[in-house]
Amino acid sequence: MFKKIAASLDLSEYSPTVLEAAANIAGKFGAELYLLHVLEKKVFPKDLEGTFAQPEELEDIYSSLSEFAQQELLKYAERAKTIVGREPTIAVRQGHPVNQILEFIEEIQADLIVIGYHRKVPGIIAELGAVTEKIARHAPSHVYIVKEKEQFKIKSVLAPVDFSERSKKSLEIAVQISEKFKAKLSLLYVLETPKIDRENLPDTLKWKVDKFISTEGEREKYQLEALTRQIMQDECCVVTSVFVDSGEPVPKILEYADDENVDLIVMATRGVSGLKRVLMGSVTEKVIRKSRQSVLVVRGERVGKTRFK
Numbered sequence: 001m002f003k004k005i006a007a008s009l010d011l012s013e014y015s016p017t018v019l020e021a022a023a024n025i026a027g028k029f030g031a032e033l034y035l036l037h038v039l040e041k042k043v044f045p046k047d048l049e050g051t052f053a054q055p056e057e058l059e060d061i062y063s064s065l066s067e068f069a070q071q072e073l074l075k076y077a078e079r080a081k082t083i084v085g086r087e088p089t090i091a092v093r094q095g096h097p098v099n100q101i102l103e104f105i106e107e108i109q110a111d112l113i114v115i116g117y118h119r120k121v122p123g124i125i126a127e128l129g130a131v132t133e134k135i136a137r138h139a140p141s142h143v144y145i146v147k148e149k150e151q152f153k154i155k156s157v158l159a160p161v162d163f164s165e166r167s168k169k170s171l172e173i174a175v176q177i178s179e180k181f182k183a184k185l186s187l188l189y190v191l192e193t194p195k196i197d198r199e200n201l202p203d204t205l206k207w208k209v210d211k212f213i214s215t216e217g218e219r220e221k222y223q224l225e226a227l228t229r230q231i232m233q234d235e236c237c238v239v240t241s242v243f244v245d246s247g248e249p250v251p252k253i254l255e256y257a258d259d260e261n262v263d264l265i266v267m268a269t270r271g272v273s274g275l276k277r278v279l280m281g282s283v284t285e286k287v288i289r290k291s292r293q294s295v296l297v298v299r300g301e302r303v304g305k306t307r308f309k
Contacts, residue, residue, distance in 0.1 A: 001176050002029040002142075006110040008036050008101055008135075011072050013149060014116035019076050020152035021144060021294070022114035023083035028180040031111070033088035035076055036104050037069045041094040066092050098134045105141050114144040117288070136288055136297045137269075142173070143297040145288060154181040158262040158293075160188045160253050160283075163223055166268035170298035171227075174266035177296070179236040183263070187231075187241040188256055189224045190249045250286045257293050266296045 007022035009015040019035070026033040041062060073090040080088045093100040105113055117132045136143045146152075159174035161167045171187070178185040221243045228241040244252050257265055267284045288295050 001173065002026070002031045002111045004034065004108055004110045005029075005031045005112045005114065006034040006036055006105060006108065006141075008038070008113060008115040009073065009076060010116065011037060011069065012116070014146065015076070016079075017149055017152055018114055018116045018146045019080060020083070021146050023080040023088075024152055024154075025112070025114070025144070025177075026080075026088075027084045033080055033084050034104075034108055034110065035073050035080065035088050035090045036101065037073055037092050038097045038100040039065055039069060039092065039094045040097050062094060066094065097131045098138075101131075101135055102138060102140075105139055110141045112142045112144055113139055114146065116146045133285070133288065137285070139299065142299050145295045145297065147292060147294045154183050154263050156184045156186070156260060156262045156264075157181075158186045158188060158253070158257050158260070158265045160190070160249070160265070160267055161224070161227070162189070163220070163227075164268070166298070170266050170268040170296075173296065173298050175231055175234075175236055177264070177266065182237065184238045184240070185231070185236075186256070186260060186262070187224060187228055187239070188244070188253060189220060189242070190244045190247055190252045191220055192247075192249060249283045250290065253283070253287055254291055257291060262293050264294050264296060265291060266298060268298050 002025060005022055005026045007018055009018060022033060022035075025031070039062065069092045070090070073092065077088050077090055091104065093104065101113065101115070104110075113135065115132050115135055132145055136145060154177065157174050157178045159171050161171055174185060177183070224241050224243050228239055232239050242256065253265065256262070265287060267287060269284055284295075284297060288297070
């Protein structure tokens, strides 16, 4: 499934955990591993060039910083080698962090990018929270977002499902990861009820709405149970399924992840909208932002190029 994995390391306190995640996944799937550091290079307007430092002085500073980053990546590469069993490829780039990461993914044709998520880091390194959200939205690969600084582990995986094609794709990956790491897999479906003020409806219409919700709930519950049985037949992992008959998807996903000590949430980027489906695009972005758990964003297909200034 994963043949080439890239790890974006900003050399902050989060980087060791990002490396552990990328290296362990690469080791389990026999994938090539690439370590990338992006040095955010500021572009000054022409009329400001030389105000604080001459262009050649700035280039000398960036050159020194690049050399330092190269040496740091070599240290990370040594650690990765002990996990993966072979030497990873390292790269240092200069420029806009999002653009450079996206270009690197395209250049090596990575299947997965592993990146940290945090709001502020010191010095000239970019704010990785905003960078990570853009990567999750625009990367042509799957995106594994590391939310914890503690030691990497995958013992429990949560796969929210809505039975869309994108959701099925994310479930396939959740199953494979659970199998490789011998982790418990939980399937969660939240029946999103119509946002209608029932009190102002005629009794005949109230009855129709209630019947629709009840019928949809039974159908979706049957689908979830069938899906769970299908996965369990493969004997890949311990599988449980949870059906929530009503509620908002994001709070329910986060609540379950916290209550069950989930290590990883696997979700699609977008699903389909409507009364009986969860709109997975907006749901996934909110989960990325609010969850305490790491999130694997599953890409359905490669998307067009997007660049930032």
